[in-house]
Amino acid sequence: MKRDSSLHLHIPHARFRPGDTADFSYLSLPRAGQSPCPPSDAQASATRDLADGLVRVIGDDGGAVGPWDPKLDPGLALKGLRAMLLTRIFDDRMFKAQRQGKTPFYLKCTGEEAVAVAQALALRPDDMCFPTYRQQGLLIARDWPILDMMCQIYLNPKDRLKGRQLPVLYSARQAGFFSLAGNLGTQFPQAVGWAMASAYKRDTKIAAAWIGEGASAEGDFHQAMVFAAVYRAPVILNLVNNQWAISSSQGVAGGEEASFASRAVGFGFPGIRVDGNDFLAVYAVTRWAAERARNNHGPTLIELFTYRAGAHSTSDDPGRYRPGDEYQHWPLGDPIERFKAHLIRIGAWDEARHQALVAEIETQVDAANREAQGLGVHSNGPHHDPATMFEDIYKEMPQHLKEQRAEMQRLRVLAGRAPS
Amino acid sequence: MKRDSSLHLHIPHARFRPGDTADFSYLSLPRAGQSPCPPSDAQASATRDLADGLVRVIGDDGGAVGPWDPKLDPGLALKGLRAMLLTRIFDDRMFKAQRQGKTPFYLKCTGEEAVAVAQALALRPDDMCFPTYRQQGLLIARDWPILDMMCQIYLNPKDRLKGRQLPVLYSARQAGFFSLAGNLGTQFPQAVGWAMASAYKRDTKIAAAWIGEGASAEGDFHQAMVFAAVYRAPVILNLVNNQWAISSSQGVAGGEEASFASRAVGFGFPGIRVDGNDFLAVYAVTRWAAERARNNHGPTLIELFTYRAGAHSTSDDPGRYRPGDEYQHWPLGDPIERFKAHLIRIGAWDEARHQALVAEIETQVDAANREAQGLGVHSNGPHHDPATMFEDIYKEMPQHLKEQRAEMQRLRVLAGRAPS
Amino acid sequence: MTSMNMVQALNSALDVMLERDANVLVFGEDVGFFGGVFRVTEGLQQRHGEQRVFDAPIAEGGQIAVAIGMGAYGLRPVVECQFADYIYPAFDQLVSAAARLRYRSAGEFNAPLTVRSPYGGGIFGGQTHSQSPEGLFTHVCGLKTIIPSNPYDAKGLLISAIEDDDPVLFFEPKRLYTGPFGGHHDRPLETWAKHPAGEVPAGYYTVPLGQASITRSGGDLTILAYGTMVHVALTAAAETGVDAEVIDLRTLWPLDTDAIIASVGKTGRCLIIHEATRTGGYGAELSALVQERCFYHLEAPIERVAGWDTPYPCEFEWDYFPGPLRVGDAIRRLMAA
Amino acid sequence: MTSMNMVQALNSALDVMLERDANVLVFGEDVGFFGGVFRVTEGLQQRHGEQRVFDAPIAEGGQIAVAIGMGAYGLRPVVECQFADYIYPAFDQLVSAAARLRYRSAGEFNAPLTVRSPYGGGIFGGQTHSQSPEGLFTHVCGLKTIIPSNPYDAKGLLISAIEDDDPVLFFEPKRLYTGPFGGHHDRPLETWAKHPAGEVPAGYYTVPLGQASITRSGGDLTILAYGTMVHVALTAAAETGVDAEVIDLRTLWPLDTDAIIASVGKTGRCLIIHEATRTGGYGAELSALVQERCFYHLEAPIERVAGWDTPYPCEFEWDYFPGPLRVGDAIRRLMAA
Ligand SMILES: Cc1ncc(C[n+]2csc(CCOP(=O)(O)OP(=O)(O)O)c2C)c(N)n1
Ligand SMILES: Cc1ncc(C[n+]2csc(CCOP(=O)(O)OP(=O)(O)O)c2C)c(N)n1
Numbered sequence A, B: 001m002k003r004d005s006s007l008h009l010h011i012p013h014a015r016f017r018p019g020d021t022a023d024f025s026y027l028s029l030p031r032a033g034q035s036p037c038p039p040s041d042a043q044a045s046a047t048r049d050l051a052d053g054l055v056r057v058i059g060d061d062g063g064a065v066g067p068w069d070p071k072l073d074p075g076l077a078l079k080g081l082r083a084m085l086l087t088r089i090f091d092d093r094m095f096k097a098q099r100q101g102k103t104p105f106y107l108k109c110t111g112e113e114a115v116a117v118a119q120a121l122a123l124r125p126d127d128m129c130f131p132t133y134r135q136q137g138l139l140i141a142r143d144w145p146i147l148d149m150m151c152q153i154y155l156n157p158k159d160r161l162k163g164r165q166l167p168v169l170y171s172a173r174q175a176g177f178f179s180l181a182g183n184l185g186t187q188f189p190q191a192v193g194w195a196m197a198s199a200y201k202r203d204t205k206i207a208a209a210w211i212g213e214g215a216s217a218e219g220d221f222h223q224a225m226v227f228a229a230v231y232r233a234p235v236i237l238n239l240v241n242n243q244w245a246i247s248s249s250q251g252v253a254g255g256e257e258a259s260f261a262s263r264a265v266g267f268g269f270p271g272i273r274v275d276g277n278d279f280l281a282v283y284a285v286t287r288w289a290a291e292r293a294r295n296n297h298g299p300t301l302i303e304l305f306t307y308r309a310g311a312h313s314t315s316d317d318p319g320r321y322r323p324g325d326e327y328q329h330w331p332l333g334d335p336i337e338r339f340k341a342h343l344i345r346i347g348a349w350d351e352a353r354h355q356a357l358v359a360e361i362e363t364q365v366d367a368a369n370r371e372a373q374g375l376g377v378h379s380n381g382p383h384h385d386p387a388t389m390f391e392d393i394y395k396e397m398p399q400h401l402k403e404q405r406a407e408m409q410r411l412r413v414l415a416g417r418a419p420s
Numbered sequence C, D: 001m002t003s004m005n006m007v008q009a010l011n012s013a014l015d016v017m018l019e020r021d022a023n024v025l026v027f028g029e030d031v032g033f034f035g036g037v038f039r040v041t042e043g044l045q046q047r048h049g050e051q052r053v054f055d056a057p058i059a060e061g062g063q064i065a066v067a068i069g070m071g072a073y074g075l076r077p078v079v080e081c082q083f084a085d086y087i088y089p090a091f092d093q094l095v096s097a098a099a100r101l102r103y104r105s106a107g108e109f110n111a112p113l114t115v116r117s118p119y120g121g122g123i124f125g126g127q128t129h130s131q132s133p134e135g136l137f138t139h140v141c142g143l144k145t146i147i148p149s150n151p152y153d154a155k156g157l158l159i160s161a162i163e164d165d166d167p168v169l170f171f172e173p174k175r176l177y178t179g180p181f182g183g184h185h186d187r188p189l190e191t192w193a194k195h196p197a198g199e200v201p202a203g204y205y206t207v208p209l210g211q212a213s214i215t216r217s218g219g220d221l222t223i224l225a226y227g228t229m230v231h232v233a234l235t236a237a238a239e240t241g242v243d244a245e246v247i248d249l250r251t252l253w254p255l256d257t258d259a260i261i262a263s264v265g266k267t268g269r270c271l272i273i274h275e276a277t278r279t280g281g282y283g284a285e286l287s288a289l290v291q292e293r294c295f296y297h298l299e300a301p302i303e304r305v306a307g308w309d310t311p312y313p314c315e316f317e318w319d320y321f322p323g324p325l326r327v328g329d330a331i332r333r334l335m336a337a
């Protein structure tokens, strides 16, 4: 046995901090088209290389290559492009609204649009999604009205959540979009429960869940993996590795020595790492996992390898902890630019149509925004009646809440904030 | 894409239930000596086959074979044999004491003695252990006085834990044995914290933790894996897969489709599955992991593949949920019998000496038991002063606890249970 | 009517609901083939199939999480938490998710789950098999907390809990599983066979949530109790000979405040008892509430008799348990005040 | 003496302790390079090195677990829980392990850890950035719970907490980080610069645990408060003109009962205020206790003014927050009783 020296504590680092030049050369990125595509009922062990690798379809020249090419129908492709663009423009507009004080909070998904949008299109409309706050693209891809989202962001009287929730924490049952939690991770095992219920009912609907790589450190991640494995739940478990959890690098979540996708193999189900900025690859991998789940072969863990291009949220100032221009160096590019280039390359799209589409979406967003703002904004109302805060704690309001509501109303009158 | 039929919910089964004949032929067990032994600073990926395989050293003929043969010093081997025998005889005696009402509870580790005993001997005496209730063998192998253990089991005045804890939930700081929790899993990430502290202090001591395969479903297991990986903590994480968690088979914990050891690979550190009833294999694998940890290469997950030969505890009746004679069919045999056969085979031991050793240990246990019972037993005392229950809640007793203690004393007098 | 102990009554409630409603599922540690360590689910898997009644991984947080997901789908899961002492790994899912789901989604989703869990001491289980954590849940808005004190109520309340569209914590006094227990651990064990509440209808019935029951009426003193302590209250009342009114809360929250106010308004004296640790226990809320509502009727300070502020010590559980002597002592003190 | 806001005072406490004691470690989400989302650990990693101050995985349960292990080794870890709303994943480790370790090992092991966490509303953070969960911890024996109300106390109490050999929950009123806040959200923000408790010694000092402070003395009414609500109490007292005594508890548990009894014994009236939901909140314990100890001195019912029994609604936080109007209303009612 070797002699032992003294121990030391390893502390993971971000690769670069303000002042440094971002260098992503430590990443070993396979070229597009190189990953094999096993049948969707493959054994977990057959996916090992997929878990450690990176499924990519769109090559540097914009062409789609390899066995994962989903041969996407052009209509669907344009729907995807449109939804990604709408997501980005919507985000930008809402971010500005926060800076104007019209909402207390906003959170963008810039750079990660392909994740939610391509995945939404690869699922069926009634498959159930348990997202994080960074999958607004699911709603948009499922044609959920952005006016509805805006009304929630502005906390106005048309906010279906009645001014209760932090903006962006949507709930849209009709869109198969589960009520967003502020508590990271909680949704992940809940999705497994939903999938188990669907299986128990001999339904055909599957569930999909999302979690950030940072939040995957929570026990909830493990619970989802264990229950999904044990009951072979028809669920797609998506881990969005956007390299950052606020200021912490993915190494702090355990990504230094292994891919997150590879964790699935130890539970006996497939893990696949995919280029999260490659619309076609994300779509294809999600389709594969959906097919697997729907045919009773159980769960899949998908690691979506991407980059959080912007701040964590409007409360964050990333200039304090990262260089600021690193996104320019991100070797997997921008999902919208890459998909656009691909569509142009295959002759399904051109720059002029693109500019027209952008302009159209900007108009759409502006119109909705005007309408939403007209209905009320955080800073100067109108809002719901504050008395609604006592509703929905229980199905029926118990006596003590009725009393508290009356007390609050009395005080509002006393304060001159409500008519007596 | 394939057509989808309706989903169904998979429920894992035990392989056999009362009335069935136990059949373990579903296990694919490599022969002894077949697993390669990489250097202890190997990459996690190099341990993949070890994680899915089973390290075995003692062959069917009793010989030690292959690269994992630790070439154990004969003195240490006999110490191990003795500690295993003492553990078993101690367990049997205490089990009987519970049936006699002398303690409210007992829990044996029969069939799993090699786990704790071989591992204790592979660690250094000051390495810190965070065990479960089924590693009493650690204390015994570290020469902790069985009298002390008995006094706790009998909850008598020499019980260092003052009658507070369920018997068997030992605490022995001097033996490097962390206070046992009733709450499954909590100790697992705590061990990682201890190891991090040791590394932070540039100490040379490492930590070792144990968890049952059943309890590995808890979030705590994941926390231990994540923190161990992130900070490369000098810790050995032991998962004892004794096939059962009370009445649930290891499939209910997620062991149907993959080994538990293989979970480590997805965190970037080695996982090794070892024949838990093979003293030499357990010793060798533990040494390997200890060397790795002590040389700053970080954690290892060891899955100890064994069988819970007896009831879960004295509160349990396994006849309700398993055949009863399955242990006879367990293909990895009995750890004591196998190690004894090995020692005899290499000429270091013989049947006569064995019988003498058993007799000696029985005498030792009986003597200690008489002494312990003489000091008091659960059923008829004496015990500690009940007033001690107010101590050690805080370092200094706050006012309200002093008042409550006085109140209790007043009531005891009132009840005629204490002199006034 | 059949004679049932509490285990049988609970088993019958589950059986009835599994039969009536295909959306009811039962799972938890060892509840499947084995029938649960306290035998509450005995025979249910055999009768209703393993898709309806099954073992769960040892991961209380995961169990509640999947139950929430199932609830969102439309099922009514009933989860057994093997001991109330082991509910803490599920605390986040209960507090952050189950309790808030209806609110945060403005009614789009709800969590109609029931968590059953044996609580309380008296079986020499030590600090991790004896706890009474109800006070941690009654503080959390959105949860309902129930503790029955006899087989009849146990079955009727459990059926109501399963049918309820909100998340319900259903704590079962393990010391009462096989018989009433007035607190004299040194006397022969009683069974439910001779107790009127041991007569339980075989089929479906409900005991409504939110209604206390007056287990003993009296004019001099009100005792608020639930679970095991109801029986201790009755014993102490009998032993002291005081004309005490014993209110069995049954539903801790939402609370039947009216019943309490009416009683204390009448008696002017109030004693609150529970097995949980005193400080910040549910008794604190009851005391505060009674004081607020009945201040001008009170003839003596409201007293609390509760578990000491220590873990439940294994060997000394009968010095820990707030038995009839201690309760009786408080009754006498209150009557003398 | 230096002028410090509460963030700076807390930062200074950590800095002083990192300097004095090599066994002190600081970790939590984003506390390393970044310095914490509320900037409390700003510069500490840079000054003390990344072995002493570092980022932790987002796993509050794991953080507390490793802190317990470190404590068993002999270190004094200080963990930041980014928001008190996110402490629940650590509930089991806090309640089942940290709180019980000394007891269950009869003193062989202890858990000298400090968990810092910003709590309370007032930043439009909605229900998961505004909670006040202290009442869940004051019920758990073995834990100490502290809530400071100003920079001076914050630093002195945090140093005491770190030096304490028992596990301490240290909740920081995030609304007070940058200035005192009397509850009028529509008035200009104040800073600590002009407040006497904003004068903070640069070096080491302690404020002892377990001692309340009388922030305003008065003879007619006792107000029990902590954290943000101390300032609301002062505002309401000033606005009503009632001669109220305001007691800042500082340490919630173990509690300075003597100070409370002395005050209520003098005033005969008691108002308890907190931001946490009312039912089963810490105010219930305070009310029960005051009633038990001061029954014969009480001239009016003890009242509680607290958060409504709902989650903290994002847009309506100023209807939720128990501000000076509501507190003043209760003061007047109490004085009229
Ligand atoms: C249980 C819990 N802990 C902490 C937080 C605070 N928090 C909000 S977002 C965040 C970072 C999450 O990072 P990641 O999971 O990688 O998702 P991303 O923001 O990158 O999409 C943290 C720590 C929280 N919301 N919930
Ligand atoms: C958190 C928690 N949940 C449940 C229990 C009840 N319980 C005690 S032992 C046990 C089975 C544990 O099985 P396993 O982890 O495989 O260990 P083994 O008993 O086989 O050694 C259970 C469910 C507990 N003690 N703690």
Ligand SMILES: [Mg+2]
Residues within 6 Å of the ligand: A212, A213, A214, A240, A241, A242, A243, A244, A245, A246
């Ligand atoms: Mg992230």
Ligand SMILES: [Mg+2]
Residues within 6 Å of the ligand: B212, B213, B214, B240, B241, B242, B243, B244, B245, B246
């Ligand atoms: Mg086991």
